[in-house]
Amino acid sequence: xxxxxxxxxxxxxxxxxxxxxxxxxxxxxxxxxxxxxxxxxxxxxxxxxxxxxxxxxxxxxxxxxxxxxxxxxxxxxxxxxxxxxxxxxxxxxxxxxxxxxxxxxxxxxxxxxxxxxxxxxxxxxxxxxxxxxxxxxxxxxxxxxxxxxxxxxxxxxxxxxxxxxxxxxxxxxxxxxxxxxxxxxxxxxxxxxxxxxxxxxxxxxxxxxxxxxxxxxxxxxxxxxxxxxxxxxxxxxxxxxxxxxxxxxxxxxxxxxxxxxxxxxxxxxxxxxxxxxxxxxxxxxxxxxxxxxxxxxxxxxxxxxxxxxxxxxxxxxxxxxxxxxxxxxxxxxxxxxxxxxxxxxxxxxxxxxxxxx
Numbered sequence: 555x556x557x558x559x560x561x562x563x564x565x566x567x568x569x570x571x572x573x574x575x576x577x578x579x580x581x582x583x584x585x586x587x588x589x590x591x592x593x594x595x596x597x598x599x600x601x602x603x604x605x606x607x608x609x610x611x612x613x614x615x616x617x618x619x620x621x622x623x624x625x626x627x628x629x630x631x632x633x634x635x636x637x638x639x640x641x642x643x644x645x646x647x648x649x650x651x652x653x654x655x656x657x658x659x660x661x662x663x664x665x666x667x668x669x670x671x672x673x674x675x676x677x678x679x680x681x682x683x684x685x686x687x688x689x690x691x692x693x694x695x696x697x698x699x700x701x702x703x704x705x706x707x708x709x710x711x712x713x714x715x716x717x718x719x720x721x722x723x724x725x726x727x728x729x730x731x732x733x734x735x736x737x738x739x740x741x742x743x744x745x746x747x748x749x750x751x752x753x754x755x756x757x758x759x760x761x762x763x764x765x766x767x768x769x770x771x772x773x774x775x776x777x778x779x780x781x782x783x784x785x786x787x788x789x790x791x792x793x794x795x796x797x798x799x800x801x802x803x804x805x806x807x808x809x810x811x812x813x814x815x816x817x818x819x820x821x822x823x824x825x826x827x828x829x830x831x832x833x834x835x836x837x838x839x840x841x842x843x844x845x846x847x848x849x850x851x852x853x854x855x856x857x858x859x860x861x862x863x864x865x866x867x868x869x870x871x872x873x874x875x876x877x878x879x880x881x882x883x884x885x886x887x888x889x890x891x892x893x894x895x896x897x898x899x900x901x902x903x904x905x906x907x908x909x910x911x
Contacts (some may be wrong), residue, residue, distance in 0.1 A: 555857060555910055557873035561620050563594050563903035570897035572636045572883045577643045579889025581623070584903050585634035591648055591658070593667075594903065595623040620905060629656035629669045636682045636735075641689045649680035655694050657718060670718040675702055675725075682735045686743035692720065693746050695733035701726040701748050701758070703768060724766040726758060734782055739790050747793065749781035755795055757812065772811040776803055783828045787844060792862075794846055796826035802848065802867060804860050816860055818867040824851035828883045834891035847894055849881035855896055857908060873906065 568587030575582055582594045596619050632651035639646050646658040646667070655673035660666065677698040684693045692704040703724040731751035739745035744760045755774040760767055779798035786793055793805040793812055800823070804816035832845035844860040846867075857871040875881070881898040892908040 555871045555908055557855060557857070557871055557906050557908060559873070559904055559906050561905040563620055563622070563905070564901070565592055565622050566590070566901040566903070568901060569633075569899045570882065570901055570903060571633065573885050573895045573897045573903065574637045574639055574646075575885055575888050575895065576639050577641060577888055579887050581643075582620075582895050582903070582905075583637050583639065583646060584895075584897055585637050585648060586897070586901070587633045589627060589630045589632065589634055589650075591626040591634060591637060591646070592622060592903075593624040593626070594620050596620045624667060626658055626667050626669070629658075629672060630654060632679075635680065638683045638685055640685045641687060645685075645689075647683040647685065647692055647694075649683045649694060649696070651679040653678050653680060653696075655680055655683060655692075657720070659718060671720060673704060673720055675722055676700070681733060682737075684737045684746065686738045686746075687740055688743045691723075691738070691743055693736045693738060695736040695748055697732045699727060699729045699731060699733060699750075701729075701733055701736055701746075703760075724760075724768045726768055726770070728756060728770050729754070734780065735784055737785060739786055740788055741790050745790075747784055747786065749784040749795060749797070751780045753777050753779055753781060753797075755781055755784050755793070774803075774805065774812060774814070776814050776817060777801060780825075782826060785829055785831055787831050788833050792831075792844060794829050794831055794844065794860075796821065796829050796848060798825045800824070800826060800850075802826065802829070802846070802858070804844065804867070806862065815862070815865050816867050818858075821848065821858075821867075822850035822852050822854060822856065824880075826850045827881065828885075830884050830886045830894065832886050832891055833888060847884045847886060849884040849896055849898075851880040853877065853879040853881060853898075855881060855884060855906070871908065875900075 570586035630650040636649040648656045657671040659670045676696045679697040695701045704720040707719045729750040735749040757772040759771045781797040784795035802818045802821045805812040806815045829848045846858040853875040855873040859868045887893040896904045
């Protein structure tokens, strides 16, 4: 297997910290140091046209058709660190170093994004945001060592009237250092994980999401330094994590919780900033292998196969950028299983594809 860079998207000034795909796979959002969220669109990518009753024809457009479609700005006064689309694609949440979480909503015609709310509560930098799978809850975390759970009120149905409101349901404060990342379980709105500068991952659970009784059900303490990134697999049975110790850990759920099944040392030469788990195997009901992309401060993007049965992590491909570039975020497309986006300190957005040699 090998990587091929099919597009470089230019527009950001300074570091780009995060990227997020719209659920339809045709829009990519990016954010960073310049305090602007940029939306990139390939209007023909994976466009489906009806051919005859019961079938369709898919036309794949060239990746170099990606172009800037919108810029969302004015909501933050400092770096935007992380972004996440809601499951229905109508709402975008952004975490800022100014302590705010901005909520952007697209109008009914799908033409214009507006900032409809700013969530205040964190004492300082907000590092990560994540929507629940049902789209009714938002988790945020930050430098103040806390995870916040917010509920979106029913007024969200009236977005055009500006009636968008959130209520804080719970503040989770069991980490001893910065919380770098938070992510909801992909199938269970009552479960989420958080990764921290205190070298741990915590698994949180609530029997009734609307309540404030969130409890830490498990702490995973197998990393030797900051955990920069952690992610549930699409089925929720696995967690993959990585961080400052350059180690990739894979956990599998059993009756007692999540058990460490693979720990691969020296996976990169510098801190691993981001990992992403491919959807393809889970979409097809095959979970013998996890396909994982990682990026790091060593300017490299790597592709891994984790064989769950043999408990082995195999390196499949490496893509290396020239110069000294920290790569900060990697995300698989939700629609094209062999396309991913990567962003870094040089301000560029990369669209890469993976091919079988």
